[in-house]
Amino acid sequence: MKRQTRKQLKTDKFAQEVNETVSFLSEHRAESIRYGVIALAVAVLIGGYFLYNRHQATVREAALTEALRIDDAIIGPADTATNKAFPNQQAKDKARAKAFSDLYTKYHGTTEGSVGGIYMAADFADKGDYAKAETIYKDVADSAPKVYATQAELALAEVYAAEGKTAEAKKILQGYIDHPTELVSSDAARLYLANILSSSDPKEALSLAQPLTTSSHVYISKEALNVTSRVGMSSSGK
Numbered sequence: 001m002k003r004q005t006r007k008q009l010k011t012d013k014f015a016q017e018v019n020e021t022v023s024f025l026s027e028h029r030a031e032s033i034r035y036g037v038i039a040l041a042v043a044v045l046i047g048g049y050f051l052y053n054r055h056q057a058t059v060r061e062a063a064l065t066e067a068l069r070i071d072d073a074i075i076g077p078a079d080t081a082t083n084k085a086f087p088n089q090q091a092k093d094k095a096r097a098k099a100f101s102d103l104y105t106k107y108h109g110t111t112e113g114s115v116g117g118i119y120m121a122a123d124f125a126d127k128g129d130y131a132k133a134e135t136i137y138k139d140v141a142d143s144a145p146k147v148y149a150t151q152a153e154l155a156l157a158e159v160y161a162a163e164g165k166t167a168e169a170k171k172i173l174q175g176y177i178d179h180p181t182e183l184v185s186s187d188a189a190r191l192y193l194a195n196i197l198s199s200s201d202p203k204e205a206l207s208l209a210q211p212l213t214t215s216s217h218v219y220i221s222k223e224a225l226n227v228t229s230r231v232g233m234s235s236s237g238k
Contacts, residue, residue: 067099114144
């Protein structure tokens, strides 16, 4: 997973709001008293349920914050005012792996669990263990909140490409090209696919990227120019 993607994960805001209203109406005083008692009991139960959920959300957020602190930790003798410290890289890597694994397994399907899964899969991909990365990305894509499911699916396309499963990678991105979402536009999906194909199929990469060099969206046009330039340099060097 690209370093920029990890940075975006760290800067996302996780906010959860709950609003519940319980009301009872009754024509008769006796019924009003009876239903009033029931309503009070229900309100207490509902309040307890949402307090529990809020507590659980706070626990998850704290676990994610700690995992990200470990990810940003320095190698040194002691913690600083801004950074956690580990005596060596091995100790940091061990703590980091456990923190993200715990997030993924304990809070599966939540925002925090999804972030943990994406970090784990990215680490496996970085180490060349594409099979494990593929398994986790697929799971996150199927179980995560939409924004993280999308991110996992795009990362899965990269893993497929790295494994030589070009058809599978193209299938994912073609889905976004044909059916863009509020998170991934058709042009962004084309550009993503062009990036993936820039080495394995430079001709198709160019056919996807070149029309985007005149896009009105600065980011799209800039990245499209980067792809066409990279593919052109690669082709001229052969």
